[in-house]
Amino acid sequence: MNATNATNAMKTTTRKRSNAPIFWALFGAGGMLSALFGPMLVFITGIAVPLGVVLPKDTMSYPHMLAFAQNLIGKGFIFAIIALFLWHAAHRIFHSLHDIGIHAGTGAKLLCYGLAMVGTVIAAYALLAIGF
Amino acid sequence: MNKRRPYVRSMDGWWRKNPFFVEYMIHEGTALFVAAYAGILLNGLVHLSQGEAAWNVWLLGLKSSWYIGFHVLTLIALGYHTYTWFKIMPRTMPPVVVGGQRLSAWAITGSGLAVAAAAMAALLGLVWGMAR
Amino acid sequence: MSDNQKVIEIEVLRYHPEKDKEPHKQVFEVPFTDDMSVLQGVQYIKDYLDGSLSFRWSCRMAICGSCGMMINGEPSLSCQTFLRDYYPARVRVEALSHFPIERDLVINMEGFMEKLESIQPYIIPKEPRTLQEGEYLQTPEQLNEYEQFSSCINCLLCYAACPQFGLNSSFIGPAATALLHRYNVDSRDGGKAERMELINSEEGVFNCTAVGYCSEVCPKHVDPANAVNQNKTISAADYFLRFLTPKGGAK
Ligand code: FES
Numbered sequence: 001m002n003a004t005n006a007t008n009a010m011k012t013t014t015r016k017r018s019n020a021p022i023f024w025a026l027f028g029a030g031g032m033l034s035a036l037f038g039p040m041l042v043f044i045t046g047i048a049v050p051l052g053v054v055l056p057k058d059t060m061s062y063p064h065m066l067a068f069a070q071n072l073i074g075k076g077f078i079f080a081i082i083a084l085f086l087w088h089a090a091h092r093i094f095h096s097l098h099d100i101g102i103h104a105g106t107g108a109k110l111l112c113y114g115l116a117m118v119g120t121v122i123a124a125y126a127l128l129a130i131g132f
Numbered sequence: 133m134n135k136r137r138p139y140v141r142s143m144d145g146w147w148r149k150n151p152f153f154v155e156y157m158i159h160e161g162t163a164l165f166v167a168a169y170a171g172i173l174l175n176g177l178v179h180l181s182q183g184e185a186a187w188n189v190w191l192l193g194l195k196s197s198w199y200i201g202f203h204v205l206t207l208i209a210l211g212y213h214t215y216t217w218f219k220i221m222p223r224t225m226p227p228v229v230v231g232g233q234r235l236s237a238w239a240i241t242g243s244g245l246a247v248a249a250a251a252m253a254a255l256l257g258l259v260w261g262m263a264r
Numbered sequence: 265m266s267d268n269q270k271v272i273e274i275e276v277l278r279y280h281p282e283k284d285k286e287p288h289k290q291v292f293e294v295p296f297t298d299d300m301s302v303l304q305g306v307q308y309i310k311d312y313l314d315g316s317l318s319f320r321w322s323c324r325m326a327i328c329g330s331c332g333m334m335i336n337g338e339p340s341l342s343c344q345t346f347l348r349d350y351y352p353a354r355v356r357v358e359a360l361s362h363f364p365i366e367r368d369l370v371i372n373m374e375g376f377m378e379k380l381e382s383i384q385p386y387i388i389p390k391e392p393r394t395l396q397e398g399e400y401l402q403t404p405e406q407l408n409e410y411e412q413f414s415s416c417i418n419c420l421l422c423y424a425a426c427p428q429f430g431l432n433s434s435f436i437g438p439a440a441t442a443l444l445h446r447y448n449v450d451s452r453d454g455g456k457a458e459r460m461e462l463i464n465s466e467e468g469v470f471n472c473t474a475v476g477y478c479s480e481v482c483p484k485h486v487d488p489a490n491a492v493n494q495n496k497t498i499s500a501a502d503y504f505l506r507f508l509t510p511k512g513g514a515k
Pocket of ligand 1: 321322323324325326327328329330331332341342343344
């Protein structure tokens with residue numbers, strides 16, 4: 001291919017715009033949120049409260065958690081944490097599948113992002129069911 | 133006849149061939165823990181929406197040594213995510229110029245980690261304050 | 265050759281398209297002195313041991329960008345990598361990863377040349393300017409915006425360091441994006457809208473997963489990963505805001 005042909009070929013190719021920004025933005029938001037709060041959240045819900053150390057014993061008692069989940073800010077926090085963590089993980093895992101040679105394309109994409117979507121819907125539904 | 137026969141090497145196992153890539157796969161792998169943790173929280177949220185009895189079942193489940201062990205692993209994974217998230221930050225964000233000088237990579241990573249530490253301390257303080 | 269002449273083993277990945285089905289290793293014993301680069305070691309092989317060995321080089325001073333090779337698995341300029349740092353172990357040299365091997369240590373870089381052309385690596389003036397209007401003026405701050413990204417010598421080490429390019433060769437990749445960015449942020453340039461089309465496309469920056477090794481191996485501190493990732497932000501902003509602004513990059 002000579003230079004002029006190459007230039008012409010390139011000028012005429014119409015490139016398809018990537019829709020990655022949607023997933024990338026969710027990935028970034030979830031990544032930032034988990035980097036800022038993730039370890040402490042895990043410590044609180046997974047270690048301190050179950051073992052009854054550091055925090056008061058009834059920190060995650062039903063009345064406490066219900067009140068938190070009924071509060072608008074609390075609702076937003078729970079929703080952001082669960083949904084964005086899921087989208088962050090889905091995006092990374094989707095790329096990692098590609099990295100290790102599973103180029104399942106649409107299949108892998110549907111599975112990863114699909115699960116994140118399902119989780120988001122369930123979270124939204126549960127938060128609505130809890131009421132205000 | 134064209135004697136050229138460019139040889140394309142396989143990408144199989146590329147991430148095992150260089151320590152830099154091994155580290156990359158490990159920090160990408162933290163996403164599995166982020167996903168699992170989001171799943172645990174989502175499960176808890178669903179239980180919360182089903183009333184006090186259901187919530188207490190979930191809360192009790194957290195006390196099992198399997199869950200505790202898993203949360204310890206998750207804490208390590210998310211801690212590593214926090215570290216690597218800010219470690220790569222100088223490469224991913226636009227240059228920050230302070231007083232005519234470009235902020236060094238370490239200054240960016242360091243401030244990121246400091247903000248994360250503050251955010252986590254604030255979260256713990258807030259939870260402690262609300263539970264008291 | 266004196267008695268205390270040091271000899272290092274250099275293992276080369278050979279490939280001769282007319283004879284070989286696939287590449288194979290060949291080990292040479294090369295006498296060397298502490299001031300010898302890996303390139304000089306390979307040149308010794310060609311001059312004294314096997315004249316058929318093929319590789320590229322020119323300046324021997326890390327500026328022409330022709331001598332890139334995988335040295336012990338790391339993308340390196342062979343003229344600024346020294347044999348003494350590997351002795352007494354064997355040093356492995358191989359053609360740059362992720363590119364097709366044309367022959368021995370010579371890669372096929374046609375794909376990159378096309379990418380280089382596609383980014384329009386020259387200033388596209390905002391408006392035509394006559395000679396009488398004089399030269400373009402730039403402040404030191406405006407120069408700072410792009411200077412780092414203009415240091416690229418097209419050695420392709422960053423591509424050999426980029427697994428995403430290895431997995432998908434249509435990805436525009438680190439060096440081309442860095443150079444594209446270099447023109448986009450140049451105050452004299454007006455071609456950004458045209459170039460962003462490539463950034464935004466499926467061949468564009470979103471193939472990058474921020475591995476960051478490209479910037480690690482860059483011999484000129486261009487930091488291509490930064491150019492790629494800055495453009496993710498720019499591209500995403502345009503993706504979401506294009507409907508709000510009268511003339512976004514909507515296509
Ligand atoms: S020979 Fe020119 S860069 Fe190494």
